[in-house]
Amino acid sequence: MKNSIRIGWASVEITPQRPFFLIGQMYYRVCRYVHDPLTATALALDNGSDQAVIVSCDMPGIGAELLRRLKEELDGYNGLDANRITVGATHTHTSSTFLNDDLRDRFVAVAGEDKALAMEVPDNIIQGKELTDFWVGRVSQMIREAWDGRKPGGISFAHDYAAVAFNRRPVFRNPDGSEYSKMYGACSLDNFVRFEGPSDHSADMVYTWSPDGKLTGVMVNIPCPSQIMELHYFASADYWHYARKHIRAKLDSNVFILPVCGAAGDQNPIDLIRVSKVNEKELIDWNAQAGEVWCNYDLGEECDATGERIADAVVRGYSRARNEIRPDLDLRHEVIEISLPLRTIEEKDYLDARHKIDEYLKQFSPKHRMASENQVALFDFLGYIERWEAQNKSKQFRFPSHIIRLGTAAFVTVPFELFVDYAFRVKARCKADQVFFQQLSNSAGGYLPTVAAVNGGSYSSKPTSTNVGPEGGDKLSEILISEIDKLMK
């Protein structure tokens, strides 16, 4: 129903003030310093008949447990329906999940506490319940503030483009003519042929305005993870820190900015065509995941240039959006549970993985523990064992998905790192004029690869890094199209 819209914004810093584990690589990282602040931002929308709170955090992902804790904290607060809160991540790899390090726990579970990599951890590290409580406290307070602060205002939309994402799965040819994909492969190699898929350079914006026509905030949907700084040992919001700075410099220093990471499972913000020829060795080290790698490009400059391209798109969109401000909005919000077929493995794969892990572990002892690269070598086998155990309990992967109608636009959430092909299908076919995808939202679903990716191989396509395969991706696209179309009627 189209009613007057009430809008509330709030933002909070979520950088822990003590060292913490950085999440996103297979090698362990403890934060050494804060390069730039980690933040969370909330946009509360309410038109009297429905409501939505959209939250974005400078984090690698949002665990289901974190969201459960947040909802528990907020449920029933001042008319706020906690089920109408969606929380997404920009996928920066220089932040925390504010939960226990899942990967460390998984390696310990398979290798045993006495053989797994021993870590040097500072005494004052913040982790476990203390870290989760810190996040829940900060983010719940911010949501209350956004919710309580909502006032009548205006809203408008714009679609533009920003070249931010680049496909990160180049395809190479074997001597026999067959092909394979390699995530972060070096395109400067003689056998580089092409990329496995496209990129989505759309930039979708929702601008909010005060009743007197002053811009108050902007939600920016960029289908690219924020992970230029990803290999390092400091806290950073990555390119979104720079994008916020540029947007505020161009529009207003007080404007709220809510970054939404669109579907970008096969994307990253580094152009492998440009950088490969001067980073051949660095890309090998990157893939080895044995420790920090300093690539031959200026991290700050890359982030700054990326942020500026986003800001230019936001400004171009602004120059159109300011002419179409509406004080009312057709707001409808559904939260559905989607069930997709779990990607399963054969028993022989499980047994083979079990055998390989057992054999591999024989070389280690409490006195000769595993190094990071040893653990990385077991990653795929570990995944097979976990998948076998999971598929014996359930053959379905279930998750909540928010489908929100915002006027003629739709906002949808998925927990995956969704490959771009699926987003293209939804955007092209559904009846909404614009579709905002929030990937990595509300729980962790792993990558959702295409048929080409499964055939091509490499990380982000194998069972260990995926819960759902292309068959599930097809089904997900159809469900999202159907659900959006229902709301657009």
Next chain:
Amino acid sequence: MSDQKQIKIGWASISLVSDRPVLLAGQMYYRVSRYVHDPVTATAVAFDNGDASCIMVSCDMVGISDVIYDLLCKEVDGYHGFSSKNLTCGAIHSHNNSRFTPGDAHRSDFDDYIGEDKCLKMDIPDNILAGDESTRFWLDHVSQIIKEAWDIRKPGAISVAHDYASVAFNRRPVFQNPDGTEFSKMYGTCSNDNFIRFEGSSDHSADMLYTFDLEGNVTGVLVDIPCPSQIMELHYFVSADYWHYARGHIREKLGKNVYVLPICGPAGDQNPIDLVRVSKVNQQELVEWNAQAGEVWCNYDLGAECDDTGSRIADAVERGYKKARNTIRTSVVMKESVLEIKLPIRKVSKADYEEAVKILDAKKKLFSPEHRMTSSDQVSMFEPIGVIKRWELQNKQKNYTFKSNVIRIGDAVFASNPFELFVEYSFRIKARAKAQNIFLMQLTNGVGGYLPTKAALAGGSYSSKPASTVVGPDEGTELCEIQIKAIDDLMK
């Protein structure tokens, strides 16, 4: 061995608009221009450091045919010491200008293979500028700016920048058949239920070479965008398409007298319209577009699309300028290679040829001087005629031969080809060649048709079939290897 030497630079530009109607080139249906929407231009820049020299020309045209390129070379060869082997002339691929080719401009392949008496009769105004007269018009104008740019070259400086502008979109969506097999369709409708993905990726790089006078003022910019300029393409007016708008925006940002030389990078599988965004409100229009029977008004604002695209390019040029102005060089290394590249022609089988003849003969029987073909009838014969022509050609020659200029200016290298080269090939060259800034120039010094990938051949549709391609994927790979080697040689 070449050293860094003071570079001399000269710029000139001219309007290619005549005061008479022209035949607009780029669609299979006939179009006579009805008015001038915006000026079509040609721009030339001359570089010379004593060791090497070159002139690059960009025209707001669909392509530069071999015949007019050869005539232009003859026209300017030896002029005040300039050798035309170092002349490149490329097109932005606007579909809203004349081809300026000589001969009987009213006559097409349809007339030759179907018979003039059965083909659509064109309604041509008496005062049309076409054929030899149009060629003379083009030669006079373009040779004038070449000579002018060469004559006025003077010591200056250059700087390069790499940035990104989202301009190109893949135009070959892939669809799934009920049996699970897939097919590609150029300008297919992505809002159809069986749309699954795109055949390939897009290249959103924007490479710029800025020129400066010795006082540090920017005098011009070469901008390489891997996307044809064809938003206005279906219509009956003269236009430089989005490049007209890009020039306007760039001059607003950098200076109103700045020269702008647009280069169309490899973009055989690209166009400037986002099919994901526009398909759902243009389902019928895309069907008509593909039918090529006449003008189609799509449900998007042509001017707004061009303006937005131009604005994105200008933003990239401005961002690049901020970086480039800190790395200005007056003395640079210049080297060049002029390659004659021979690639085997893509062949058709005898069975394909005989089948095409059969189809064409059957169609011809349906028409007479009293009952002529419509545009749609002619368009339906495009592929069979293409197969017949290829059969004839492959019986005369084995190779397609073309000139490719490879030019090093400082750390930047320019490399030309006459194709509409699919992006996959340019990615290979850019990623592997040793130069840091690579400006690839497609549709330059001739017209070589599309150069498709293996995926395109498997997918089918226009731009992948023999009628629209001269060479195939193996030759695309060979072209990459040749150009990578040529670039690397110049970087030594």
